[in-house]
Amino acid sequence: MFNELRRLWSKEDLFTQAQKKTGEMLTKNEEIFLSVMGTVMNNKKMNIDIYKADKETNRYEIKIRKKIIEHLAINPRYDTVGSLVLLGIAKDIERIGDFSKNIYELSQIHNGNLSKSRYFTEIDDIGKNVIENFRLTSEALANFDKEKAKKVMDSHHKVLKKKADKVLKDLLSKGGKDQKTTLVCALLSRYLKRVDAHLANIASTMVNPFHRIRFQDTSDDTNIPKIKKKK
Secondary structure, X not given: OHHHHHHHHOOOOHHHHHHHHHHHHHHHHHHHHXXXXXXXXXXXXXXXXXXXXXXXXXXXXXXXXXXXXXXXHHOOOOOHHHHHHHHHHHHHHXXXXXXXXXXXXXXXXXXXXXXXOOOHHHHHHHHHHHHHHHHHHHHHHHXXXXXXHHHHHHHHHHHHHHHHHHHHHHHHHHOOOOHHHXXXXXXHHHHHHHXXXXXXXXXXXXXXXXXXXXXXXXXXXXXXXXXXXXX
């Protein structure tokens, strides 16, 4: 799958244009995520109009779909799998944009500084992990770097998921005096986990065979028993 994508994306056609749009889309959403995290964690002023940015993300996805369908209309027998993969990546990025908007809305609900919360350090650490995975995913997608894609997947499945689940479990069992802060921290841990899951999904397109995209396991189902034909 990885080598096939590299071959397809080296061509100059509608498919390549769609791939470039996908890279731009991911970069834009990384900028949005960094801005909303500064707002929700440290009460910094947003330097981006989140709702305008969300609409721009949607327009990116529409443009990518349009280029893909035009490409397949011209070349119906070629690049079908690559086109499906690219559409899936665009959808993952669009969902990241939605969760970034949700995080911004949490900052408006809380209207304060989460640094006063006893869970600040743990959530801040999760946020930094997600930011690092944004960087790795962008570089993997731009440079066809399979090793960086693997790092994103391992980080999500082996580290970040456990950190986010621990924060939520502690919040539900211990809570805090400030119910609003407790609620915001609980939701934020979930949203960060989902953003990172979508990054891991994108990374999986460069690591796994097509039928294994979005799953951690990179095996090729070689151990699945064959169905015996009736005589």
